[in-house]
Amino acid sequence: MQNRWLSGLLLLALCLPAPVYAAAAWIDDEIYVPMRAGAGTGYRIVHRGIKSGTRVELLGEEGDWIHIRYGDREGYVEKQYISRTPTAALRLQKLTQDTEKATSTASDLRQQMAEMEGQRDALRGEVEELRASLTSRSNELDQLRNVAADPIRLDQANRRLNEELSMLRSELDQVKAENALLRNDNTSRKWITGVGILLLGAIGGLLLKSKSGRRRNNWAN
Template identity: 35%
Template sequence: MKLIRLLACAFLLLAINLPAQARTMYIDDMLMAPVRSGEGTQFRILHRGLRSGTAVELLETSDSGYSRVRTREGIEGWLPTRYLTDTPIARDRLERANKELEQARSRLETLQAELTQLKQERNQLASSESNLETRAQSLSEELANIKAISANALNLEKRNRELQEENQRLLNDVEVLTAEKERLETKSESDFMLLGAGLVLLGVLLALIIPLLKPSKKTDNWA
């Protein structure tokens, strides 16, 4: 029972340690590194040789000086641990550094072009802003003039309305005076006609009365 437990623990530790040891390694500065089926040169060669800088997955490291690796093609085998390194070889690092430098230069040129374009856009925006400020000032002055004209128009409209009302009152007064004049003229004509008729009547009366007032001849004889 204890043996089974020990075997289970050992198997569990082995299963835990295997993934922990699996990491990316690189073939060191060698021309070719053969991959064998076992830990030693007596084992069959599975791959004729990995070039320097080839990335492999480290699966296991043995005390015999060999490490079990897996290539990108899926080939698993053993090769001397001294052929492995944690970092890419100097040639690959140099190539990567050159690529990164070239990318950085390209990015710098792109950024410089973007900066130039941004400066041009900024200058254009500054010019547009100045034009907008001038336009805003002009519109403000124009608005003030419109308000003044509107105020004058309102005052003129009010004055015009007052004059129209005054004119209407004058027209009413003229109509009243005209009617009064016509009434007076009519009354004058009527009075004149009455006066004429009265004078005519008075003349008639006088014509009738005066002869009566004269002494007759018979009366004179009696005297």
């Protein structure tokens, strides 16, 4: 009984399909390859012809036949028509596309570079204009500073002149006061001198009278 179970399991395992794995493959050469329902020429054709260079999914191998999937169909084609790499035509086509893409990218980059150079030149012009404007503004600022400095200098000079004038007025007042004192002193001296002269004249007159009286008395004797 156990042997029958083992035999049954072995037969079931043999009947099960091989493990399916997916990988990319391409139909080789410029031909149309028929896809059959089984691994052999006796099986019916499920697709009349797959054009060379067509990408298919590789599902497995059975002898000289390859199990593939194309679209929603599965079948077998002879191994000699399967290439694990794209055909030369496809590689050339891809290379051409890549070259055209690179050329287009290079053209775009050149155009962008030209635009950037134009922007750079424009920015340089703006920088030069800004520098010229800054120089002009600096000159105007210097002029404004000079103009603003003149009133300050004039105000400082006026203040110094007012201070000097005030000092001169004070000195003049002092001189006037001193002159007034000198005048008063001279007047006093003149009065004193005049009084002294008068006194001296009176004294002299008295002395002369007394002398003349003595002489008369002497003559009378």
